[in-house]
Amino acid sequence: MMNVINWAKAKKSDLHTYLQKRKILSNEKANYVDFKGFIERDMLLLAHSLEKGMGIPNPRIGYGRKKAALLVKNIKKYADIYGVSSFPILESIAVLDKYIALMGEQHVNIDNISEIRKTVSIDCDNYCKAGYNDYVYEDLKAPNSTNFSDLLSSRHSIRHFSREEITEDELKTVIALANRAPSACNRQPIKIYYTKEQVTAREFEQLVDGSHGFQGEIPYYLLVTVDRAYFGNDEFLQWYTNGGIYLGILTLSLHSQDIGSVILQWKYAQQCEIQVKEMFGIKKSEAIVALVGYGKYPKDGTKCIVAQRKSPEDTLKGI
Numbered sequence: 062m063m064n065v066i067n068w069a070k071a072k073k074s075d076l077h078t079y080l081q082k083r084k085i086l087s088n089e090k091a092n093y094v095d096f097k098g099f100i101e102r103d104m105l106l107l108a109h110s111l112e113k114g115m116g117i118p119n120p121r122i123g124y125g126r127k128k129a130a131l132l133v134k135n136i137k138k139y140a141d142i143y144g145v146s147s148f149p150i151l152e153s154i155a156v157l158d159k160y161i162a163l164m165g166e167q168h169v170n171i172d173n174i175s176e177i178r179k180t181v182s183i184d185c186d187n188y189c190k191a192g193y194n195d196y197v198y199e200d201l202k203a204p205n206s207t208n209f210s211d212l213l214s215s216r217h218s219i220r221h222f223s224r225e226e227i228t229e230d231e232l233k234t235v236i237a238l239a240n241r242a243p244s245a246c247n248r249q250p251i252k253i254y255y256t257k258e259q260v261t262a263r264e265f266e267q268l269v270d271g272s273h274g275f276q277g278e279i280p281y282y283l284l285v286t287v288d289r290a291y292f293g294n295d296e297f298l299q300w301y302t303n304g305g306i307y308l309g310i311l312t313l314s315l316h317s318q319d320i321g322s323v324i325l326q327w328k329y330a331q332q333c334e335i336q337v338k339e340m341f342g343i344k345k346s347e348a349i350v351a352l353v354g355y356g357k358y359p360k361d362g363t364k365c366i367v368a369q370r371k372s373p374e375d376t377l378k379g380i
């Protein structure tokens with residue numbers, strides 16, 4: 062049922078908030094329709110998906126051909142209109158070239174894709190690297206130094222784990238660190254729900270998305286939720302800001318304790334949400350921010366995708 066406002070009783074500030082929210086939400090999509098942005102999004106999503114395919118333990122022979130065909134079409138379209146110098150297209154080309162090379166190694170014919178690729182030439186220094194790197198255990202685990210930049214740059218999303226047990230005490234150490242995350246008015250609206258046993262993770266995995274291509278690899282899952290009831294009327298969606306900050310610090314806290322992790326996107330109100338909430342006893346007022354798969358770093362090492370980052374110049378926009 063729609064929320065009906067009693068205008069006579071409503072305070073001026075309530076009214077202002079209500080009208081503001083209505084304005085933002087009405088025709089919301091129109092606020093972010095941007096053709097260039099849409100192609101950049103499509104290219105980056107397709108490129109990431111192809112790169113991720115290279116980074117999983119055993120890439121399927123000939124995987125991703127439909128995606129690569131779409132990607133190359135988008136690259137061509139974007140190049141013709143906007144040129145070949147921005148991060149999204151350089152990154153997409155870097156990934157596509159690695160993919161074409163991999164298909165060559167797998168003896169898979171993708172001439173339709175390679176031919177279009179050849180028609181796009183790069184008109185600046187391509188700073189994007191793509192593909193994956195192989196890491197031995199010593200490189201995966203957190204550095205012994207207390208240097209924050211070392212910790213930050215040695216963290217990667219992990220999609221292959223050791224089966225070693227993680228005790229409740231180890232998890233408590235991680236959460237005590239992650240709880241150092243800032244939150245609005247120090248409200249700390251976060252809760253972490255987790256699978257205690259590896260066998261529970263297997264059952265849970267049947268319900269949720271995100272580990273496509275590496276199912277069965279994740280020994281433990283946790284869910285980050287934020288209680289929306291902790292936020293006032295004028296703090297609409299602030300739960301995701303608070304939850305996102307926590308999530309970032311959590312992944313670093315896990316890494317600092319030699320635990321690898323991968324954040325798995327939680328799609329708002331996805332089909333399994335009610336079932337998952339029942340399973341863990343999560344309140345209706347809690348928003349699920351993300352799912353995290355975690356486990357000890359594998360002693361036999363693993364691949365991690367390059368996941369090229371933008372240059373500071375691409376990110377910084379001064380006035």
Ligand SMILES: Cc1cc2nc3c(=O)[nH]c(=O)nc-3n(C[C@H](O)[C@H](O)[C@H](O)COP(=O)(O)O)c2cc1C
Pocket residue numbers: 113216217218219270271272323324325326327351365366368
């Ligand atoms: C909000 C969010 C959702 C993500 N969802 C997924 C996911 O569903 N599956 C997955 O394999 N990785 C997922 N990731 C991991 C990203 O792919 C990864 O962080 C990115 O490629 C950068 O690589 P890195 O973490 O190794 O530096 C997600 C990351 C974030 C922050």
